[in-house]
Amino acid sequence: xxxxxxxxxxxxxxxxxxxxxxxxxxxxxxxxxxxxxxxxxxxxxxxxxxxxxxxxxxxxxxxxxxxxxxxxxxxxxxxxxxxxxxxxxxxxxxxxxxxxxxxxxxxxxxxxxxxxxxxxxxxxxxxxxxxxxxxxxxxxxxxxxxxxxxxxxxxxxxxxxxxxxxxxxx
Numbered sequence: 001x002x003x004x005x006x007x008x009x010x011x012x013x014x015x016x017x018x019x020x021x022x023x024x025x026x027x028x029x030x031x032x033x034x035x036x037x038x039x040x041x042x043x044x045x046x047x048x049x050x051x052x053x054x055x056x057x058x059x060x061x062x063x064x065x066x067x068x069x070x071x072x073x074x075x076x077x078x079x080x081x082x083x084x085x086x087x088x089x090x091x092x093x094x095x096x097x098x099x100x101x102x103x104x105x106x107x108x109x110x111x112x113x114x115x116x117x118x119x120x121x122x123x124x125x126x127x128x129x130x131x132x133x134x135x136x137x138x139x140x141x142x143x144x145x146x147x148x149x150x151x152x153x154x155x156x157x158x159x160x161x162x163x164x165x166x167x168x169x170x
Contacts, residue, residue: 031134033141034089036148040081041091043128046099047074047121053106054117062165063114070121070158077151084147118166125159 031039047070055067082091095103102120106113132155136148 030138031131033139033144036131036135036139036141036144037081037085037089038092039131040128040148041078041093042096042099043124043131044074044078044081045092045095046102046124047071048078049095049103050106050117050120053103054113057109058114058117060114062168063117066121066161066165067117069161073154073158077154080147080151084143088141115169118162118169121162122159122166125155125162128155129159 051067051070051074055064055071058064058067078091085091094100102116105116106120129152132148132152136145136152139145139148
């Protein structure tokens with residue numbers, strides 16, 4: 001009897017990620033292509049804009065290097081997103097209110113600018129990884145799913161980089 005229960009339970013192990021998924025990634029599984037493009041477009045623009053500010057103002061070489069990498073990679077991703085969607089969807093060319101408020105905070109500068117940038121980048125990259133991962137698996141547009149899957153490893157790399165920077169200064 002115990003062996004049968006063990007065997008039946010072991011058959012559920014591969015389903016554990018599906019059965020126990022909760023949080024933002026699960027909520028994103030039904031995201032439309034229009035919403036993905038809008039969210040990814042604003043997020044990418046935020047990465048570029050915030051990183052341009054910090055690249056010019058920071059005295060920290062690790063943050064300057066990271067910011068320059070963000071500008072390069074997210075500019076390339078933004079161009080690829082525009083090419084992928086063509087005229088099918090609209091890629092935003094300006095930030096939403098939430099992201100503009102964060103840019104305004106960074107532009108003020110001051111002693112907390114670097115710490116604010118790191119905190120913003122941690123959150124932004126965590127959300128981007130969740131968004132791109134989910135859309136690459138559940139999206140409703142094949143070309144966008146391919147774009148999301150192709151971009152995801154770079155976003156994961158960025159997330160690992162900013163976590164390392166954050167841990168080094170803690």
